[in-house]
Amino acid sequence: MDITVAIDCMGGDHGPHVTVPSAIDYLRHDPEANIILVGIPDVIEAELRAAKAELSPRLRLHSANEVVGMDESPALALRWKKNSSMRVSLNLVKTGEAQACISAGNTGALLAISRFVLKTIPGVDRPALAVILPTIAGHTYVLDLGANVDCTAEHLFQFGIMGASLVSSVEDKPSPSVGLLNVGEEEIKGNEVVKQAAELLRQSGLNFYGNVEGNDIYKGTTDVVVCDGFVGNITLKTSEGLAQMLATYLREEFKRNWLTRLAGVVAMPVINSFKHRVDHRRYNGASLLGLRGIVIKSHGSADNYAFGFAIKRAADEVRGGMLRRISERVSELSHHSQTSAQAVTR
Amino acid sequence: MDITVAIDCMGGDHGPHVTVPSAIDYLRHDPEANIILVGIPDVIEAELRAAKAELSPRLRLHSANEVVGMDESPALALRWKKNSSMRVSLNLVKTGEAQACISAGNTGALLAISRFVLKTIPGVDRPALAVILPTIAGHTYVLDLGANVDCTAEHLFQFGIMGASLVSSVEDKPSPSVGLLNVGEEEIKGNEVVKQAAELLRQSGLNFYGNVEGNDIYKGTTDVVVCDGFVGNITLKTSEGLAQMLATYLREEFKRNWLTRLAGVVAMPVINSFKHRVDHRRYNGASLLGLRGIVIKSHGSADNYAFGFAIKRAADEVRGGMLRRISERVSELSHHSQTSAQAVTR
DSSP states (O other), X not given: OOEEEEEETTOSSSTHHHHHHHXXXXXXXXXXXXXXXXXXXXXXXXHHHHTTOOOBTTEEEEEOOBOOOTTSOHHHHHHHOTTBHHHHHHHHHHHXXXXXXXXXXXXXXXXXXXXXXXXXXXXXXXXXXXXXEEOSSSEEEEEOSSSOSSOOHHHHXXXXXXXXXXXXXXXXXXXXXXXXXXXXXXXXXXXXXXXXXXXXXXXXXXXXXXXXXXXXXXXXXSSEEEOOHHHHHHHHHHHHHHHHHHHHHHHHHHTSSHHHHHHHHHHHHHHHHHHHHHOGGGGOOEEEESBSSEEEEOOTTOOHHHHHHHHHHHHHHHHTTHHHHHHHHHHHHHHHHHHHHHHHHO | OOEEEEEETTOXXXXXXXXXXXXXXXXXXXXXEEEEEEEOHHHHHXXXXXXXXXXXXXXXXXXXXXXXXXXXXXXXXXXXXXXXXXXXHHHHHHHTSOSEEEEOSOHHHHXXXXXXXXXXXXXXXXXXXXXXXXXXXXXXXXXXXXXXXXXXXXXHHHHHHHHHHHHHHHSSOSSXXXXXXXXXXXXXXXXXXXXXXXXXXXXXXXXXXXXXXXXXXXXXXXXXXXXOHHHHHHHHHHHHHHHHHHHHHHHHHHTSSHHHHHHHXXXXXXXXXXXXXXXXXXXXXXXXXXXXXXXXXXXXXXXXXXXXXXXXXXXXXHHTTHHHHHHHHHHHHHHHHHHHHHHHHO
């Protein structure tokens, strides 16, 4: 299936130095993909020359002369930078010239501008950021990861619908299981919002597994894990911190003396293969769900390899008909949910 | 300093089979400690015989003929099991016969019964559960870990006071730094409760570091990390899940073929030393803070080794004058906080 994605080439810690070579690499592996490089022409052309690549019908350039800074206020970026590479990329999705857009830029600005430019799908109150995480069994999708810090039960319910739609569009799973992140001790059954969300999910047509606990994420108990953005952001960052700590400890242990260094040399292939398995770059690319267009947020520090996974994610969502699936499910379930919401709050 | 701790011998997945031998071991290493074993005499005496140990002035037995089941309703246990080993242990703290109590039993029941028997310290609305976690730099204390799923800003502020008091009583840190767990992206400044709590903490006399993110926990950015029990429980369980997943991956990689198995044999001492460093048993023993008595919750699945750390934690808190420190700090800061709370909500 022929697709076109727009890349905000200026975003991220490394800008075009990563985004342009990564786009060139991607086209080699996906012969039916087309890419529009969006950003400052001179800079992009310099990167193309450095990579010994040329523009072509499959690799076009779209000029955008402003750049949203990584620490810039999202509100100001939204208001004043109407010709930023980020906004122009989103406009290309809006006009249909591209079916998806990828940015490694300022997360807050991307959330604000994409919502303004693309608008939400009818029935979706708030877009949510979904990431994919490795599990013992395979992988799982978790949302929201920081787009919404205060959520109602209805929002969590919508996240469930969107997460399930995402999974059924990019994986061969017609009815993905959805878990609601909660505290597990029997005596503590979660806060009020989560309890109501569970009720809404239970009454929906979704394949609702029920409450899941923190350890269920990496166990891979369900295909989708739903939580608010506050819990999601903290959970994800805690995981990053723990992984870094364990990596530091392991490195220190192997560096303790000449014997352990020798053991390190012998164990190197195993450690490398372990590292590859947990390499967070392979999970790069968070999906911004609930908008009338496909938007992928790459990690700001992504390198070529990592950015390629974000492009692939965008392509997979386009080919899987993610937007159509979300719209259908939301309209199918939203009447139902309104009725249930009334029943729950009554 | 001569101290006496009461042990709920019947609690936990393994009951007296773990608690009794662990108590005997502990007394060998701490010559100024006395232990009261609380539970069903026949069962405890059988374990003493199996361990070739005898009762003595330092190791006494206090009969309690009921046991709170691990899955029993806390409300029912509170109401009907007035002679449970858990409740009798707490009574010994109340009457002053023991200065601390340790239980590996039903968490919810321990929270409910200890609050009923011991009551909270004046100025503390809700007890909180604090755990110690390893960090790159050393370790950090995190609370609340599940005692309170819905918290106000004032509760989080009190957790900060209690956490700081705990650290200054068991470590050589007169003014421990306190961080408030929050989402870090600039555009998302946390939910309303957290924002108000930050204000209260900022205006208090505590050494308030400011907001910290999930990855700061394992970085060891602050001595204390404060969060509500919902976030705390999920964060802790997610960490457990991630650690298990990584351990599984590493094991699988070493078992891939004969060459990797050989590498595993060579790397064994390094891996074991790594495992020792992250051994969760060494961090066993959560402190239930804010009560008029010292209560330590051991993990239900604790073995002898792990349970010993919970006993040590109780002894350290008694010797460090934890209760006095919390009371002093709470009364010192509570007037201040009331004034600030009014200022914040105004």
